[in-house]
Amino acid sequence: MLYLVKDDIGTQIRATLTREHDGSVVDLSSATTVLKFRKKGTTSVLSSLTSSATSGQKANGIAIFSFTAAALANAEGKYEGEIEVTFSDGTIETVFEVEEFYLREDF
Secondary structure, three states: OEEEEOOOOOOEEEEEOEOOOOOOEOOOOOEEEEEEEEEOOOOOEEEEEEOOOOHHHHHOOEEEEEOOOOOOOOOOEEEEEEEEEEEOOOOEEEOOOOEEEEEEOOO
């Protein structure tokens, strides 16, 4: 589980995407990679964060998602995220594992 604080603007999540069958990295150079964020137990996506990784990072399978204050302007509780990759040819791949988050109030 990843822990977040409400309204923070510097929070980033870094993910390295690899192929399960051989451990090779997924080249994200020609892709758009998005983290969809929602309250656990619901179906409504609250935020979609697009990776801001550099071209070199993308080539090495790295995606970086930066949370905005608006993305974290939600009630304290449990949330979940899904990483979805859309390649330039229209192919969509979604990471099977769902990321779990806990958002707490700021002091």
